[in-house]
Amino acid sequence: MKSTSRDAVLYFSESLVPTARKALCDPLEEVREAAAKTFEQLHSTIGHQALEDILPFLLKQLDDEEVSEFALDGLKQVMAIKSRVVLPYLVPKLTTPPVNTRVLAFLSSVAGDALTRHLGVILPAVMLALKEKLGTPDEQLEMANCQAVILSVEDDTGHRIIIEDLLEATRSPEVGMRQAAAIILNIYCSRSKADYTSHLRSLVSGLIRLFNDSSPVVLEESWDALNAITKVRGLLTPQPTLAYRKFQTWPGTVAQACNPSTLGGRDGWITRSGDRDHPG
Structure with missing residues (x-):
């Protein structure tokens, strides 16, 4: 032709x-x-x-x-x-409920930098889709689709959007959205090979804020995300001297994860005296 x-x-x-x-x-x-x-x-x-x-x-x-x-x-x-013309056409159709995360995940792998332009629409959609599948047999598949999308982002602008938008979503009054955002944050911190060093301070600060969340899921995911940064980035220093204990919170109290005997500060970063294993 x-x-x-x-x-x-x-x-x-x-x-x-x-x-x-x-x-x-x-x-x-x-x-x-x-x-x-x-x-x-x-x-x-x-x-x-x-x-x-x-x-x-x-x-x-x-x-x-x-x-x-x-x-x-x-x-x-x-x-x-033709990602620059095809993706803008497809995104509104794929992100309208019921969100088609399967197709979004598949196409993200070839979207290139065009994906970043649409993260503001895609991220809320995949969080909504995951929230609706939490506690169902489809939860793991939905998490895999979310992982495929966020790990396809390659540029620094995209990584900033991921971190900022997910942290903002963890402030949602709806517990399901906070849980979905925390899960995806954990996936991002655990699996991403990107250099997000320039965003670490806001990321760590946001994760520590979540230690006072009322949801056990948010607590566990936020700690796992921080633990992943510890292992991958080497910026936090866990000392494996105490056994891990699950966190509990009550309205008006500070999460046990933030207890002064558990957390300490050094050079602007957080150290913890105990840690737990995190599956690879």
């Missing part, structure tokens, strides 16, 4: 669009890759209409068990070559 004139593409677009849609769901990977290049040329020629004609069809195919795997990869193929 690269050698085809714009007028010719316009003339044959009515037949090219159905062909591209079908090919993007083809069982053969090389066919899907070729179809993505056709989509690229169609978009260059007919613009936004290519998105309207092809992407909703692919999203609908995700509900068909026979072709959903191929349709998902078809979306990934077009994302890989």
Whole structure:
């Protein structure tokens, strides 16, 4: 199609669009890759209409068990070559409840820096999705999808948004949202390979604030996140001399995690006299 004139593409677009849609769901990977290049040329020629004609069809195919795997990869193929136009089109559709974190996770891996531009919409959506799955058989799968999204962020601006938005969400009056935010924060601190050193002070301060939360889940996740920073960044210094005890809080009291006998300060950082193992 690269050698085809714009007028010719316009003339044959009515037949090219159905062909591209079908090919993007083809069982053969090389066919899907070729179809993505056709989509690229169609978009260059007919613009936004290519998105309207092809992407909703692919999203609908995700509900068909026979072709959903191929349709998902078809979306990934077009994302890989046109992420700056495809992602803005897909994000509103994927983040409208019920949030499709499965597709968000899959596409995030090829979104590149385009992902950062949409974190302000994506993060609240994945937190909402996780909150709704807490305590259900789907909780672990939802956590895996959240992990795939946040670990796909590559630039410093994106890491700042992740930390700031998740910490802000831990202030929510709704305990489920605080729990979801704390869980994702723990995943981020435990699994991210990014250098977020410039954000450590606000991150550590925010995690320590959570030690006074009334939710045991928030307490445990925030401590695990701080523990992960200890092990990965080496900025906190746990001394394994005391056994770990679960935290308890009551309204108007300070969490046991913040007891002066448990926590101490040094050079602006926090040290703790006891620690517990954290699964890798």
